[in-house]
Amino acid sequence: MYHIDIMTLFPDTVGDVLSESILGRAQERDYLRINTHQIRDYTLNKQKQVDDYPYGGGRGAVMQADPLYQCWQHICSQYPGVRPHTIYLSPCGKTFTQADARRLAAEYDHLILVCGHYEGIDQRFIDAYVDEEISLGDFVLTGGEIAAMAVADAVSRLVPGVLPDPECFENESHWDGTLEHPQYSRPAVWHDMAVPEILTSGNHAKIAQWRRKQSLIRTRDRRPDLYAKLDLSSKADQKLLQEIAAEEGRA
Ligand SMILES: C[S@@+](CC[C@H](N)C(=O)[O-])C[C@H]1O[C@@H](n2cnc3c(N)ncnc32)[C@H](O)[C@@H]1O
DSSP: OEEEEEEESOHHHHHHHHTSHHHHHHHHTTSEEEEEEEGGGGOSSTTOOOEEOOTTOOSSOEEOHHHHHHHHHHHHHTSTTOOOEEEEEEEEEEEOOHHHHHHHHHHOSEEEEEEOOTTOBOHHHHHHHOSEEEESSSSOOSSSHHHHHHHHHHHHTTSBTTBSOTHHHHTSTTSSSSOOOOOOOSOSEETTEEOOGGGGSOOHHHHHHHHHHHHHHHHHHHOHHHHTTOOOOSHHHHHHHHHHHHHTTOO
8 A cells, every 4th residue: 555644734624635536535445545644733832833933034934843853753653664755845846747756656655745834844854854855836835735735646646556547647648758639528519619530430540640649749839848858750650740740731
């Protein structure tokens, strides 16, 4: 079973979101266990205060190292003999990608995700107990919860058994460096817009080619950075590129 423990000031909100739908069922079936922990429960003061003023001055408050450590230590004590891989969600971290989700799902079976709040957390906790810092993107959130939920969700769906079949995620955007083709469902015509004819043809080989072509066009147009990294040297891709060029009047 894959374990994810999340240290947060909002355990109920985080727990509720991550126990819905696919991830909820995966936990019922024991493929996955996501636990949330209230950092305030690990303070020694009556007010359950977890933050204090920043040394050096400035606005806001910083989450203190000790409640974080006590909470982290409590989680670790439940898994004797292993040190869970500990991640601090932070705008100063490396930007999270699908490759990170794959790595975290494949290389570990237990993650601790630490959510900061206010101005962030005391650097000494990071230095001593955090293995990596992950950012959701180049923007600042009020807390690490949304980022932790995103990481937990993206990793969990790659854990064997959580989705019915690896095909469920292997054909999706970012798995092979491309964006996914457009998707359609019933009815075949909606608001005078018909589904592309090929998709109702029943010709699976042609459908696969059409999807690959759409995926290449989409990746090229929306994410030239990803497109530039693709290896399109196969005969099949070269043929599709020629078709695309012809359709766009470039050949
Ligand atoms: C207001 S932010 C602190 C920002 C920090 N003072 C800075 O300038 O880097 C509070 C918390 O939200 C979380 N957070 C904010 N932006 C994030 C992002 N882009 N990715 C992941 N976590 C983020 C972190 O856990 C952080 O401790």
